[in-house]
């Protein structure tokens with residue numbers, strides 16, 4: 743079974759304005775890295791928000807493991823989001839008052855995991871992403887590209903079944919792009935469904951599937 747499926751999907755930010763996706767149907771398989779590409783303004787970010795249950799489609803449905811999650815209440819959609827979806831936002835917003843390690847650990851502490859094992863896992867993720875020496879720093883003390891990688895570690899923290907990443911390599915050089923792709927690939931190997939909105943040729947070359955909007 744596909745982990746995520748969209749059926750006849752369309753979205754408008756306001757009634758009577760431009761409709762995005764034009765009735766898109768697509769299945770995203772677990773274990774696969776799918777790049778979502780297309781010209782600026784075509785709706786790549788918006789598609790991630792709709793699949794990430796932050797926006798409701800104006801037509802069609804989003805199915806997660808075969809279950810239609812489109813019409814659930816806001817509270818139930820928020821629960822599904824917290825338990826199953828890791829989101830990497832385009833601008834890597836991190837809490838300026840927390841250390842890097844605290845930011846990465848927060849999703850797991852919030853759901854009640856034990857601090858010791860959470861911190862161990864947080865340090866491992868930050869190491870994998872090449873920011874392991876920055877754990878006690880705060881967002882103002884690291885570069886934009888490092889913040890991007892911290893945001894990815896945070897999204898991977900709870901081993902989500904679905905990872906949605908919006909231009910995750912936008913700020914990165916070749917070496918760090920490879921680190922990020924390696925981490926997303928490792929998550930996919932653990933059977934996650936990974937969707938990356940991107941213009942990056944390296945990401946497109948390494949994706950298992952490409953959805954062009």
Ligand SMILES: Nc1ncnc2c1ncn2[C@@H]1O[C@H](COP(=O)(O)OP(=O)(O)OP(=O)(O)O)[C@@H](O)[C@H]1O
Nearest residue numbers: 755756762780781782783784785786787788789939
């Ligand atoms: N909050 C909003 N309210 C109204 N319109 C919006 C909003 N966010 C985005 N849009 C519009 O929706 C369309 C799709 O935007 P979106 O950011 O999803 O595109 P994109 O393909 O990700 O673009 P880019 O490659 O430039 O990041 C654009 O026309 C944009 O102007």
